[in-house]
Amino acid sequence: MLIYIIIFALSTLFFYKASRISDTKQRWLLVLLAILPVALIAGVRDDCIGTDVLVYGKDCFLDVYQSRWYSEIDLVWMIRMEPGYLLLNYVVSRFTGSYNVFFGVLMAVQMFFVMKALLVFRNRMPVWLALLVYYFSYYNISLNQMRQSAACAIVLFACTYAYKRKLLPFLIVVAFACTFHISAFVAFAIYPLFIFLRRTQSYKMMWSMVIMGIVMALLVQKSVDVVLATMGLNADYAHYFKDSTHGFFITKFLITLPMPIIFFCYRKRFFxxxxxxxxxxxxxxVVATQARELIGNDAERIMNYFVITQIFALPFVCAHLNKTWQKVVGTLGMCFYVAYWYYMFIYNGYHDTFPYTSIILKQWL
Incomplete structure (x- = not known):
């Protein structure tokens, strides 16, 4: 656990410096230094860290390494993997046969797009705080869902073009994201959705959506039975708090509520x-926490493209408060995200990224 916290802190420190420097060359040098720690840890990890490493990550790279030309890559991988992800495999494999190097490069690419997106707003909010939120929310996931995490990072950057209302760059970047994971095609809907929401500006509609989502989620999860179980009235339902399926989703749902509540309580100031x-x-x-139950197994992953921009919520709130409240809200907000990270990835072992192990790192040390 400590190694994650150390690299998050080190990376965020460099990025904090980068966000406050006006000189472009110095800024990107610091961004590079911010990327290195998280890319290094992703690269030197054992192949048991992240389920998808053994599902496709390791074997795909080793097979590509044995191919002389891109066109000679096994047809199975050509069909199963997206072209951008395969091409990155191929390029890295021309320099090394180590899949660890590839994992590090893939993480570096991902974080490049994340940091590039954050820097767009460096004069409007403390973007270093958004980076911390990203690490505690998505970094461990990216050690497992490698292709989709890269696609989500690219879509996050595409959202900056939606914000600026630049359609063509937005379409190009989203198309690029699709070459890492085909599910990113849903992100094409972000631009028209962004325009529609800006025109309506109806917080009543937003509240209606929230209420409907909450009611549906709680009904699906049989909240009455959960309450009975906690009261000891029916032990048969106790697994709703303990299992990694039902109870996991209920707890995750409750954990995600604080930030939306804060944001909407101050809607007149922030909306x-x-x-x-x-x-x-x-x-x-909030609704995505129940997506698997409501829609299907892949629903939550697809909704991630619309959820990832939530990393801006805490820094945006802090940017519109006085200095005293910035510290209070910022500290409490990060405590919330750290608690979320600990519960999800450390306590529950979500995505199989804890405990972190690295034979390579041990050899260096």
């Missing part, structure tokens, strides 16, 4: 054209 999509993102984040 504006520029942040309407952020409000929508927070709504989707």
């Amino acid at each position: 504006r054209k520029e942040t309407i999509y952020l409000a929508f993102s927070l709504i989707v984040m």
Whole structure:
């Protein structure tokens, strides 16, 4: 656990410095230094860290390494893997046969797009705080869902073009994201959705969406039975708090509520054209916790493209408070995200990224 916290802190420190420097060359040098720690840890990890490493990550790279030309890559991988992801495998494999190097490069690509997206707003909010939120929310997931995490990071950058209302760059970047994971095609809907929400500017509609999502989620999860179980009236339902399926989703649902509640309690101050999509993102984040139960197994992963912009919520709130409240809300907000990270990835072992092990790291040390 400690190694994650150390690399998150180190990376965020460099990025904090980068976000406050006006010189472009110095800024990107610091961004590179911010990327290195998280890319290094992703690269040197054992192949048991992240389920998908053994599902496709390791074997795909080793097979590509044995191919002389891109066209000679096994047809199975050509059909199963997206071209952008395969091409990155191929390029890295021309320099090394180590899949660990590839995992590090893939993480570096992912974080490049995340940090590039954050820097767009460096003069409007403490973007280093958004990076911390990203690490505690998505970094461990990216050690498992490698292709989709890269696609989500690219879509996050595409959202900056939606914010600026630049359609063509938005379409190009989303198309690029699709070359890492085909599910990113749903992100094409972000631009028209962004325009629609900016025009409506109806927080009543947002509240209606929130209430409907909450009611549906709680009904599906049989909340009455859960309450009975906690009261000891029916032990048969106790697994709703303990299992990694039902109880996991209920707890995850409850954990996601604080930030949307804060955001909407101060809606008169925060609710504006520029942040309407952020409000929508927070709504989707809450509903997405029940998506597997409501829609299907892949629903939550697809909704991630609409949820990822929620990393801007805490820094945006802090940017519109006085210095005293910035510290209070910022500290409490990060405590919430750290608690979320601990419960999900450390306590529950979500995505199989804890405990972290690395034979390579042990050899270096």
